[in-house]
Amino acid sequence: MTIAGFLLLALLHHEVLGKFDDKKPMTLNGVVTSVEWKNPHAHLMMNVRSATGVVNWAIELESTNDLERSGWTRESARPGDAVRVDGIAARDGSPQVWARSVVLTSTGKKILDVPPATPPVVKQSQPTPRWPDGKPRLGPPPGGTGYWAYPSAVSLVQQGTRVPMDANGLLRNIGDVDKVAPFQRWARDLYELRQRNFLRDDPMFLYCIPPGGPRQYQLPYGLQFVEDRNFQRIFVLIGSGNRNFRMINTDGRALTGQLAGDADNPLYYGRSVGKWEADTFVIQSAGFNEKFWFSNGGLPHTERLRMTERLSRPDFDTLKYEVNIDDPGAYTKPWSSSWTLRWVAGEELPIYFCVENRP
Numbered sequence: 001m002t003i004a005g006f007l008l009l010a011l012l013h014h015e016v017l018g019k020f021d022d023k024k025p026m027t028l029n030g031v032v033t034s035v036e037w038k039n040p041h042a043h044l045m046m047n048v049r050s051a052t053g054v055v056n057w058a059i060e061l062e063s064t065n066d067l068e069r070s071g072w073t074r075e076s077a078r079p080g081d082a083v084r085v086d087g088i089a090a091r092d093g094s095p096q097v098w099a100r101s102v103v104l105t106s107t108g109k110k111i112l113d114v115p116p117a118t119p120p121v122v123k124q125s126q127p128t129p130r131w132p133d134g135k136p137r138l139g140p141p142p143g144g145t146g147y148w149a150y151p152s153a154v155s156l157v158q159q160g161t162r163v164p165m166d167a168n169g170l171l172r173n174i175g176d177v178d179k180v181a182p183f184q185r186w187a188r189d190l191y192e193l194r195q196r197n198f199l200r201d202d203p204m205f206l207y208c209i210p211p212g213g214p215r216q217y218q219l220p221y222g223l224q225f226v227e228d229r230n231f232q233r234i235f236v237l238i239g240s241g242n243r244n245f246r247m248i249n250t251d252g253r254a255l256t257g258q259l260a261g262d263a264d265n266p267l268y269y270g271r272s273v274g275k276w277e278a279d280t281f282v283i284q285s286a287g288f289n290e291k292f293w294f295s296n297g298g299l300p301h302t303e304r305l306r307m308t309e310r311l312s313r314p315d316f317d318t319l320k321y322e323v324n325i326d327d328p329g330a331y332t333k334p335w336s337s338s339w340t341l342r343w344v345a346g347e348e349l350p351i352y353f354c355v356e357n358r359p
Helices: 014-019 064-069 174-180 185-196 203-207 213-217
Strands: 020-036 043-050 053-060 082-090 096-104 146-149 223-228 233-238 245-249 271-277 280-286 306-315 318-326 335-345
Touching: 014 020, 014 096, 020 053, 020 096, 043 082, 053 082, 174 185, 213 306, 213 318, 213 335
Parallel strands: 053 096, 245 271
Antiparallel strands: 020 043, 020 082, 043 053, 082 096, 146 223, 146 335, 223 233, 233 245, 271 280, 280 306, 306 318, 318 335
16 A cells, blocks of 8 residues: 555545635535646646636645545546536635545546545554664665564654544644643644644645654655765655755764754754664754744744654654753753654655745
8 A cells, every 4th residue: 555645544634624614514516727737736627607707716635646546636537527526615705615526527527635644554563774883774675675664653643642633733722822832832832723723724735844853753745864975974765845855974073053054954854863772773863943833833943943853663664753842941950852753655745846835
């Protein structure tokens, strides 16, 4: 099973709920005028007759990646096709709909159907792949391909706490705000504001801002490690956002924590140094800017953020991720969280390139 449809672990994306009202169902019948095939969401434009004339509606769909992996292409609906759309209306009353279903009325064929994805089935656990010196490989074995996806948690919550959220970090109950992390008051209020706004100001979706911090381990299109042992560094390739990458130096240098950036490190991922402690790869990071959301759900952070991450691979198909957050600018004390990711064998990272989605 591929990663197709991962975003439908929750029926609606957070930015969709910010724009569309799931309590306002709508059905439209009309004719397609154009197809806009771009990320983060594809669109159908369609003319719909009303009592006052013909209105051109914008029908918002899943990302092109999810649509293509479910068998839907830009040719599935063409200008001139008659379609029926079932979805939810825009909150501001504009002629826009988030589509739950698109059907060709001439044939009754459903052309939008992105089923929820499930993690790959592991028939028999294999041992952890290793380098000749015995260190675990974070990437594929020699001659293989693959990447990490299907995180067991897609939001950052302090260890030992259970807070129901959807796949994008949107709280099921806004009253759970104080359980998520040991907030300072300003950070708590900002987090609640982002939640009440349905996360619609997320800079990754609006402006293609890189997903720094733990968020890179929470996103739907996974990540991939490239271990450059000759130059003593590890690249983390991020499948979501704007196909960004992060570099972790493993040459024994000290972590300076300086805040001045440079062309090679714009500080969305901070500066990172890593070393192996037995079979655990320990990463220290600092020097982050405040322009990105460092977690799904909109948790705040400041430039004082320092992270300690621990990666381990107990078997071939499992990556354990642990993170300690130390940000005295936003939180009252250090805190930690952890989850696992699953190996997707035989595939490269899904192709996804972000297009700004400014309101």
